[in-house]
């Protein structure tokens with residue numbers, strides 16, 4: 001796990017508010033990610049996680065900084081180069097149902113990226129869709145279903161299959177398990193860990209749940225008010241962190257997940 005895939009330096013995003021004040025949503029963020037590594041990005045609401053993801057996905061223009069994917073600063077790419085880059089960096093969103101077109105069947109959802117990139121012939125569609133569903137442990141029985149005929153967890157599996165269709169090197173999961181209940185969350189995390197082992201993908205896993213992220217991320221960046229305030233490795237005992245914010249986050253998440261688990265047991 002030594003090959004550097006992503007090198008982010010001094011990434012900053014300032015928003016000018018209606019009252020003309022400047023809000024710095026991300027402030028001088030710097031970190032790297034290697035091939036096959038999982039980086040957890042954790043922080044409470046408003047800490048700048050989504051803004052960071054939006055900049056990585058080129059949906060938001062940074063005020064300052066560099067995003068190197070392999071040897072290229074992707075902020076300098078033209079439209080054609082961005083189109084060519086897209087397959088390499090894919091994303092899974094928080095709300096699986098909202099990110100699937102309700103009028104499309106699963107077979108069309110998972111193969112759409114391949115048709116967009118002219119990487120699939122119509123005659124091979126069904127076979128490829130089956131392969132993609134198999135990756136996320138769904139049988140071919142789901143191919144003809146619509147999103148509203150799936151559970152939240154099944155829907156998120158379909159979204160992951162769609163994100164994997166183009167065989168990305170980097171998968172960005174933005175609160176990808178937050179809308180799911182605790183046991184389904186665990187299944188999706190296990191699935192991501194297995195897929196990562198198979199494909200050697202780099203995963204950026206954005207979440208407010210520090211305890212969850214610690215269970216599988218190789219490195220964790222803790223964000224507060226747009227700044228990375230703590231960096232933790234998997235081996236590190238989170239309770240040993242000297243950063244007060246990390247401790248607060250840990251305590252609040254522990255109590256929240258305890259409540260969730262209790263409710264699950266009660267039901």
Ligand SMILES: Nc1ncnc2c1ncn2[C@@H]1O[C@H](COP(=O)(O)OP(=O)(O)OP(=O)(O)O)[C@@H](O)[C@H]1O
Nearest residue numbers: 015017023025043044045046047048049050051052
């Ligand atoms: N387009 C925008 N214009 C102005 N301010 C913005 C904009 N987008 C985000 N912000 C502000 O930037 C800060 C960081 O927001 P961001 O959505 O990145 O946080 P977050 O950690 O992803 O929160 P959440 O988990 O609730 O989505 C917040 O104060 C937010 O209000």
